[in-house]
Amino acid sequence: MAPVTEIWRGTWVVAYREILRFLGDRSRMLSSLAMPILFLVIFGAGFTKAMGPLARGVNFIQFMYPGIIAMTVLTSSLFAGISVVWDREFGFLKEILVAPIGRTGIVFGKIAGGMLVALAQVLMMLVLAPFLGVRLTPAILLALVPLVVILSIGLCALGIMVASFMQSQQGFQLLIQVLIFPLIFLAGVFFPINNVPTWLEIFSKLNPLTYGVDAIRQVFLGSGLGLGVTVFSHTMSITDEVLMVGVLDAILLGGAVLAFNREL
Amino acid sequence: MASIIEVSGLVRTFGKIEAVSDVSFAVEQGEVFGFLGPNGAGKTTTINVLCTLLRPTSGSASVNGYDVLRQRSDVRRSIGLVFQQTTIDDYLSAEQNLRFHGYAYGIPKAVREQRIQDLLQMVELWDRRKGNVRAFSGGMKRRLEIARGLLHHPRVLFLDEPTLGLDPQTRRHIWDYLRDLRQREGLTIFLTTHYMDEAENCDRIAVIDRGRIVAQDTPDALKDAVGGDLVTFAADDNAGAAEEVRERYHIEPTLQNGQVRFHVKSGETFLPEFVRTFPQRLNSVGLRRPTLDDVFLSLTGREIRDSELDEKELLLQGMAGRWRR
Ligand SMILES: Nc1ncnc2c1ncn2[C@@H]1O[C@H](COP(=O)(O)OP(=O)(O)O)[C@@H](O)[C@H]1O
Numbered sequence: 332m333a334p335v336t337e338i339w340r341g342t343w344v345v346a347y348r349e350i351l352r353f354l355g356d357r358s359r360m361l362s363s364l365a366m367p368i369l370f371l372v373i374f375g376a377g378f379t380k381a382m383g384p385l386a387r388g389v390n391f392i393q394f395m396y397p398g399i400i401a402m403t404v405l406t407s408s409l410f411a412g413i414s415v416v417w418d419r420e421f422g423f424l425k426e427i428l429v430a431p432i433g434r435t436g437i438v439f440g441k442i443a444g445g446m447l448v449a450l451a452q453v454l455m456m457l458v459l460a461p462f463l464g465v466r467l468t469p470a471i472l473l474a475l476v477p478l479v480v481i482l483s484i485g486l487c488a489l490g491i492m493v494a495s496f497m498q499s500q501q502g503f504q505l506l507i508q509v510l511i512f513p514l515i516f517l518a519g520v521f522f523p524i525n526n527v528p529t530w531l532e533i534f535s536k537l538n539p540l541t542y543g544v545d546a547i548r549q550v551f552l553g554s555g556l557g558l559g560v561t562v563f564s565h566t567m568s569i570t571d572e573v574l575m576v577g578v579l580d581a582i583l584l585g586g587a588v589l590a591f592n593r594e595l
Numbered sequence: 596m597a598s599i600i601e602v603s604g605l606v607r608t609f610g611k612i613e614a615v616s617d618v619s620f621a622v623e624q625g626e627v628f629g630f631l632g633p634n635g636a637g638k639t640t641t642i643n644v645l646c647t648l649l650r651p652t653s654g655s656a657s658v659n660g661y662d663v664l665r666q667r668s669d670v671r672r673s674i675g676l677v678f679q680q681t682t683i684d685d686y687l688s689a690e691q692n693l694r695f696h697g698y699a700y701g702i703p704k705a706v707r708e709q710r711i712q713d714l715l716q717m718v719e720l721w722d723r724r725k726g727n728v729r730a731f732s733g734g735m736k737r738r739l740e741i742a743r744g745l746l747h748h749p750r751v752l753f754l755d756e757p758t759l760g761l762d763p764q765t766r767r768h769i770w771d772y773l774r775d776l777r778q779r780e781g782l783t784i785f786l787t788t789h790y791m792d793e794a795e796n797c798d799r800i801a802v803i804d805r806g807r808i809v810a811q812d813t814p815d816a817l818k819d820a821v822g823g824d825l826v827t828f829a830a831d832d833n834a835g836a837a838e839e840v841r842e843r844y845h846i847e848p849t850l851q852n853g854q855v856r857f858h859v860k861s862g863e864t865f866l867p868e869f870v871r872t873f874p875q876r877l878n879s880v881g882l883r884r885p886t887l888d889d890v891f892l893s894l895t896g897r898e899i900r901d902s903e904l905d906e907k908e909l910l911l912q913g914m915a916g917r918w919r920r
């Protein structure tokens with residue numbers, strides 16, 4: 332086990348590079364925002380009128396917007412994993428692996444970098460809120476940031492865990508796509524999952540991301556609208572959900588460190 | 596004093612392939628030590644074990660007195676690396692690549708910026724420090740990697756095929772830096788190559804073939820061990836002429852490319868005598884110092900070129916490897 336100073340140095344050095352690369356790559360920044368915006372515009376325009384309000388004072392686009400925020404966190408965080416595969420393919424991973432920083436520091440750095448990038452993208456998405464009729468207050472912002480952080484950490488860890496076993500970008504992308512689309516669609520991004528067919532409800536409630544999405548939604552829309560997730564007739568509060576995500580984070584973080592340490 | 600690199604009984608297997616089989620050697624402080632061998636001989640694998648990227652299957656190795664398995668951090672701090680495939684981040688500038696390295700090795704700021712400037716000036720990239728590395732030529736990237744490998748003042752610099760794929764002029768240039776460095780800093784350099792002429796620059800060479808060291812010594816001693824200077828000649832009846840050489844001088848000649856070849860000590864005095872007294876008519880006669888090619892040939896029975904895949908195959912393999920690895 333590397334000493335704490337090495338883990339700490341590894342974390343910030345690796346994270347620093349992730350951010351440097353993100354800032355240097357405008358096309359990635361824009362393309363990662365394109366999809367959520369597309370969803371918002373098309374689904375928003377298409378369904379908002381047709382569906383009418385989903386709850387008191389909440390129309391479809393206001394319902395979907397927090398879900399899209401969560402989706403941005405998900406896709407962006409898993410990118411931390413692909414950056415590991417990318418580094419391996421283009422050789423830079425070796426430069427990191429032979430530096431005196433220890434594997435754990437590298438994993439933490441990739442996670443911290445991925446998390447900060449995800450957070451930056453969420454903040455960019457917030458610019459849209461006023462145009463969509465979504466209320467945004469300092470209190471909401473203050474609650475949103477830590478939620479995004481804990482959600483992102485687990486997802487970054489998941490991406491890195493998967494990446495540790497992957498040799499090529501194609502393989503990683505395939506796996507993530509098989510993983511990511513079901514996760515997004517089953518997480519209640521586009522519909523409230525309490526009044527869907529039972530089989531769908533079961534899958535959705537088994538999907539941990541559902542609780543992340545719901546927590547972010549509660550932050551934006553408030554609780555008690557009848558849109559929340561109920562498990563065994565208990566409606567999940569933000570605290571419940573944060574605890575769940577936290578436990579999941581710890582497991583995934585451990586998994587990522589173990590998986591990455593296989594590389595010596 | 597103990598040697599700066601010590602390897603003993605090193606074995607590394609990949610599944611059924613034994614990439615390195617029972618390799619032992621030692622490198623002294625300040626030496627330029629070369630691993631010479633064809634592709635697939637196990638050179639890169641050996642470096643990867645020494646730089647803590649690969650676990651040895653068995654045997655032990657230490658660098659700068661630190662064990663490569665138990666004291667990885669200390670080993671990493673002691674070494675600089677230039678890998679066979681480039682490990683520069685294309686999306687950062689030259690300067691950012693070096694600065695990243697400085698952070699990763701915990702070099703204090705005041706020292707770091709000065710060293711970055713010195714090293715970039717040394718490899719003549721100071722003017723291009725802000726430039727995107729994507730636009731760099733292969734030679735420029737190599738120079739940048741050498742600068743980076745030196746930034747944290749390592750005790751040993753590892754170079755895996757440092758001039759592979761570079762044009763002769765760039766190769767000479769890179770060797771100028773390396774010789775200079777070694778003079779000024781007393782740096783120990785461990786390099787691998789399959790270029791014979793490059794191996795000539797080393798103080799000592801280990802010839803490696805199929806995972807085993809078949810000889811190690813100074814380039815001159817290795818060449819002497821071949822049996823002195825190489826005499827080649829062609830006659831009307833080469834086979835008969837070879838028989839004649841065998842009887843007269845008790846030397847075992849070989850027939851190759853329509854020529855009779857054999858080695859003698861001090862060829863300059865041997866040759867006039869030979870030409871004057873040889874009974875057969877000679878169509879051509881040649882004399883040269885043995886090269887490391889001859890050394891490899893006499894040690895393995897193959898020419899180093901023959902034991903390599905041709906360039907195209909290599910390229911394809913490299914591309915396939917890129918997807919797999
Ligand atoms: N990661 C690996 N997996 C499987 N085989 C490998 C791996 N790395 C190297 N080898 C094999 O080990 C042998 C030695 O390879 P290498 O050390 O790269 O040789 P060199 O650097 O001398 O060209 C080759 O047969 C090569 O195919």
Ligand SMILES: [Mg+2]
Nearest residue numbers: 638639679756
């Ligand atoms: Mg090699």
